[in-house]
Amino acid sequence: MFKALLVEKDAAGQVTAGVRTLEEDRLPPGEVTVAVEYSTLNYKDGLCLSPSGGGLVRSYPHVPGIDFAGVVEASDDARYKPGDRVVLTGWRVGEVHWGGYATRARVRADWLVPLPAGLTTRAAMAVGTAGLTAMLAVIALEDHGLVPGAGPVLVTGAAGGVGSVAVALLAALGHEVAAVTGRPESEGYLRELGATRIVPRADLAETVKRPLESETWAGCVDAVGGAMLARVLGQLKYGASAAAVGLAGGAALPATVVPFLLRGVNLLGIDSVMKPYDGRLRAWDRIARDLPLAKLEAMVVPAGLADLPALGAAILQGQVQGRVVVDVNV
Secondary structure, eight states, rough: EEEEEEEEEEEOOOEEEEEEOOGGGGGGSSEEEEEEEEEEHHHHHHHSTTTGGGGGSSSBOOOOOOOEEEEEEESTTTTTHHHHHEEEEETBBTTTTTOBSEEEEEOOGEEEOOOOOTTTTHHHHHHHHHHHHHHHHHHHHHHHTTTTTTTTTEEETSSSSHHHHHHHHHHTOOOEEHHHEEEEGHHHHHHHOOEEEEGGGGGOOOSSSSSSOOOEEEOOOOOOHHHHHHHHHTEEEEEEEEEEEOTTTSOOOOSSEEEEEEEOEEEEEEOOOOOOOOHHHHHHHHHHHHHHHHHHHHEEEEEEGHHHHHHHHHHHTTTTOOOEEEETTT
């Protein structure tokens, strides 16, 4: 038997979510069974918990949770043995496949990554999908020339999950960090993470007036997209890059090609869902080495399975700050 947050749809189309006790034979097929210890709450999880399933849930009943960390219980794959600590992010787990909002999960071995030494399962989920995405963005910026001292690095949507970790990472690596937020009450939180400058969202909310503005940013981790990203592209320094990780401000990009042609800027797409194994391993090793765990703890909001329906609705309204870490055994 295991405990799970099960999302169900009745004959009338009504969707409900509640904590249930299930037989182990309800688990989907897979080579590795994991005793899950922690999961997280992400925007996609909020969608999966919504009455419509956010267009992500294919069939009901369903167990959401797009990431988890825990200990291997059983394995038919030589790469993993009972007792190994592992983490899973992406691969449509929690969307198409049953996910981490349960005390047990069964998944394909290819979807797992061994936890680096020094990272507990709780710390791994304080990082979670959001933190992995932030690390992938920072690595991409570095691979395209970003170095400390080049100038301020902008982080949009800075108080959210990806943004919070990006601020902490960039600051720990020696960068000057400018954090964009529409919530004035988040200023103290962002400065604690390492931001040296707070940029009100309204300053970047206007649509592009000129293809090029003053060269301001040495790089950008952008979780907003839309008009804000278009505006930022025209403010990047020559040869600088923006790493696009989200679309909270919309999927359209009302920009021109002028910044690419006249300043040689780069727009880098960051995907954590289907990222190949070697790239994931590189990112998790960097997280274990470079992310200040004390600052990570300051981002954490603890929760249990029963808290998730309300928190899922809140994250869709932009009302969740930092990282919600879910103890699935509570």
